[in-house]
Amino acid sequence: MSGLGMYGSAFPSPVPILAMAGGDGVSVAHYLVVGAILFTAGIVCMAVKRNALGVLMGIELVLNGANVNFVAFASPYLRGQGAVALGIDGQVIALFVILLAAAEAAVALAITLNFYNNHATVDVDRADNLKG
Template identity: 45%
Template sequence: MAIEHYFILSAILFCIGMTVIITKKNAIVVLMGVELILNAANINFIAVSQLDNIKLGGQFFALFVIVVAAAEAAVGLAIILKIYKYFSTTNLDEINQLKG
């Protein structure tokens, strides 16, 4: 498979992720959109990494991204759980006490 296919796939994933982040109202779904963007970047990293066989920088980058994404999801879900405790909803439109 040519490397362009991977780039196109990752661009599509990025666009889907961006659309999800912008249009969806539920905080958890927005976090899912972020995961899509991170994985789009991962595909790019791994696809490019096959071009240099010695260094493997991209593959290691992808591994680190997976670890960081897990940490971010853990923190994110903890905060969203707190939000649910206070607001009884995870709809971002209804979480709007702070203004100005």
């Protein structure tokens, strides 16, 4: 206790790393920024990748970005002064997103493998059989 008091008097905050890490506690907005970056990366991935599996990975990133937001809104730990957290509603929805992502990946992978078997490529630009 005495030792702590000593340190407490030496530094206004006993944890200098806290200041180094850039400000006070983590807020929901921090998580939202992470979610936004993941989401954008996923969208870009879906748009520019020509490999069908790359497109699939983009979808996973997008879903994951959304999940980060849900969990952030759900968390009582991150709830700021006067705000309301979603509670387990957010967590349950994140859970459903994970489950549906697994289902979606299974079907998409089956489609990709079928495409690969029929066209001997995974380049989505070559899937133009229905083009007029």
